[in-house]
Amino acid sequence: AxxxxxxxxxxxxxxxxxxxxxxxxxxxxxxxxxxxxxxxDHIFTVNDYDEFKQIIAADKGWVRAFWDGDPATEARVKEETKATIRCIPFEQPAVLGSDPVSGQPAKHEVLYAKAY
Incomplete structure (x- = not known):
């Protein structure tokens, strides 16, 4: 079979x-x-932190978001949502937006997820 x-x-x-x-x-x-x-189907692109938290809380999958490169921002996300950066893709968009957590200009587009 x-x-x-x-x-x-x-x-x-x-x-x-x-x-x-x-x-x-x-x-x-x-x-x-x-x-x-x-x-x-399980990677969700977000531009604001409320949407980020909703997706992570619902265990829908991975969140694609901009990150300002500051470890303090990642630590805040981990503390508030239990999610951490899982991947910084090699292929980055030509234009980066702002970090939805800090509001600062982004240095990378990253993928966040919870560990199970």
């Missing part, structure tokens, strides 16, 4: 290895696309 769809198929012995190789590639792509969709 396929791991991703649980379908069963009968395949002739002739050409079995080619069929399996193609099937494994198809399964890998399907699982990868499902994971990407799940990731993208």
């Amino acid at each position: 396929r791991r991703d769809t649980r379908e069963k198929a009968t395949v002739p012995m002739a050409g079995l290895s080619d069929h399996i190789a193609a099937l494994l590639e198809t399964i890998q792509d399907a699982i990868f696309q499902k994971a990407l969709k799940f990731r993208d």
